[in-house]
Amino acid sequence: MALDSNENSDKSIHKFESMLKTDDVYFFDAEDFEDIIHHYLNNGKVSLGKKAIQFGLQQHPHSVELKLLHVEVLVFEDKFEEAGKWLDELQNIDSHNEEIYVQRANIQSKLDNHKKAVELLQQALELTDDSFDIHSLLGMEYLFMDDYEKAKLSFMRCVEFDDRDYASLYNVVYCFEFMEDYDGAIRYLNDYLERNPYCEVAWHQLGKMYFSKQMYQEALAAFDFAIISDDSFLGAYFEKGKVLEKLGKYREAIDCYETTIEIDDPTSHAFLRIGKCHEELGNDDLAKYYFYNTVHEDPLLDKGWLAITEFYFRKKQYKKALHYINKAINIDGENARYWKKCAEIYSALKNFDEADFAYKQTVDLGNFELDTWKNWVTVLQKTADFNTAEQVLLQAIEFYPEEAILYYQLTLVYLASDKPHEARKKLKSSMELNAEMVTHFKTDLMKYNRFSWITAIFADDKKASA
Structure with missing residues (x-):
């Protein structure tokens, strides 16, 4: 896995790039090559990374780390068969290297075999104490599998390793949010803030969770703390503005939004x-x-x-x-x-x-929203296209089989199409779902008062009013 480059690698990178511009060949330690390759891969310069790997393996043909970096590039380029052969060779040399299992997991992940990827990553965990990156990869695999509970726990482990791992913190909150466990997210973030009281990211996420629960005063306080922690945090001003809108404080909300424009x-x-x-x-x-x-x-x-x-x-x-x-x-x-x-x-x-x-x-x-279907049918009735209106309603009922209003509309369409038998059956279904709604359609139904089964429905109303 590519690591962040550091200042000490700058000299090696400059020397390597000078070598590429000339016919000279310079010697580098294997560790220098690793730094150079990491630098290029982290910056998306894969072709230069491949050149560094090529030179590195020429000078250090037995370096396991350089071979693993070569495998990483092969996996990135979807050359899984070739990568697998290299990994087999490496496993014969060093069967306890967790990176071999990580790269095998990457291959399985790219093949959408996430369950197998998880198994391989768990094997990697057994081989190393430095498991931060592996827990992060596990979390992503669980997300691919829609197992948000296990994903959440994996990302929590990452945050335990590094309180400043905000990517994992966001992922923890995302899992809570997807599971609609806003209370759990609020408890987790409050516990985190006990340890990191000036973390603007956590305050921002806490505010969003309160907002989801319509706890607007608490959300407002959380966003204020985020701004106190970092007065240039655009997201906190923007979210605070949304809360103020909900509270009807539109002028204050405008101030927040204008602040985001002033900052950036x-x-x-x-x-x-x-x-x-x-x-x-x-x-x-x-x-x-x-x-x-x-x-x-x-x-x-x-x-x-x-x-x-x-x-x-x-x-x-x-x-x-x-x-x-x-x-x-x-x-x-x-x-x-x-x-x-x-x-x-x-x-x-x-x-x-x-x-x-x-x-x-x-x-x-x-x-496929309900009002889309209803309004479309109303339009079709205006154009007297009752055949299409019937087909639209039958399709709508597939999406909303318990919505009485669709059955009432279909009743009227059948009546207009001179299909009284079908209309009577649909009216019965309508009233079984919601009998009270029939009063909303009384005027339209009574246009067909030649049918006794329609007049009978409203006859009881007349007796009651009398």
């Missing part, structure tokens, strides 16, 4: 949040200004285009809303959120044919 280059996310705050404060001109800055800063940020579109949509300026959602679709025509909003705008403009097309695009792109 402006970001589209900061502009968007400032715009949202101004919108809440009724500062429409400022809201528009920041929304436009959002998409100027990042034209691919869907939330920016949607914010502008929603701004005009709420003001019932549907043509302007349509203009901006179409600009967004021209940039990213595969974005289901854009098409859904486009469909809503066309519906508001009573352009139902275009709304139908937009809803179809929405579903084709993977948006």
Whole structure:
């Protein structure tokens, strides 16, 4: 595994690069070659790393460490068979070298055989006291296997080895978060902060966990401590702004977002949040200004285009809303959120044919939300395309088999299609799921009062009111 280069290797690297520019061949210790190779691999200069390995093995053909670095490059390049042969040779020489098992594990991991990779890494653990990196690799393998509990424990071991291993700390919190164990994450981070009270990363993560539990005052305090620990920590200011928004303190939230812009280059996310705050404060001109800055800063940020579109949509300026959602679709025509909003705008403009097309695009792109299906059917009913409405509802019911409203809608579609037998069966299913909802469809159902089984449903209501 490649290690960080150090200052002592600079001279060797300079000497090696001088050698490459001339026909001279310089001699290096095996350890010097290791430093040179680590430097190039860590900096993504694989071709130079390979040259250093080649020269290194010529000068030190029996160096196990150089051979292992050669194997690492072979694995990186997916040359597993050749790497395996080298590892077999190395294992005959030094069967107790944990790095041999680590590289075998890397091969199995790249072949998606994560269970075998875990077994090999556990064998490596038995051979070394310096197990920090191996626990980190184990954690990643468990993540690949979706075993978040074991992954969490592996990354916890890494943090035990090194309190400053923030990558592992983030991974621990990620595992807690994925398992929705926010209380566990809060306990873990508080314990960590007992030992490291000025760790801005831990305070930041603690604030996010409190935010997830809607414990906004506690989140606010955590982000404040993160800022006290590092007053240039952008993430803490940004997250604090989100908490203040939740508390309705929009002016204070704006201050936080503006601080992030003062500390570093402006970001589209900061502009968007400032715009949202101004919108809440009724500062429409400022809201528009920041929304436009959002998409100027990042034209691919869907939330920016949607914010502008929603701004005009709420003001019932549907043509302007349509203009901006179409600009967004021209940039990213595969974005289901854009098409859904486009469909809503066309519906508001009573352009139902275009709304139908937009809803179809929405579903084709993977948006299967309940209101998407419901609103699409409403549009199809407006165009009297009852055959398509029936197919859409049958598909929706596959996703939401317990949603009574879909059965009621299908009942009306069958009635409009002159299929009273199917309509009666679906109405029965609707009422079995939610009998009270029938009152919401009374007006539409009573248009078909020629059917006694419909009038009978509301006859009881008349008697009760009498």
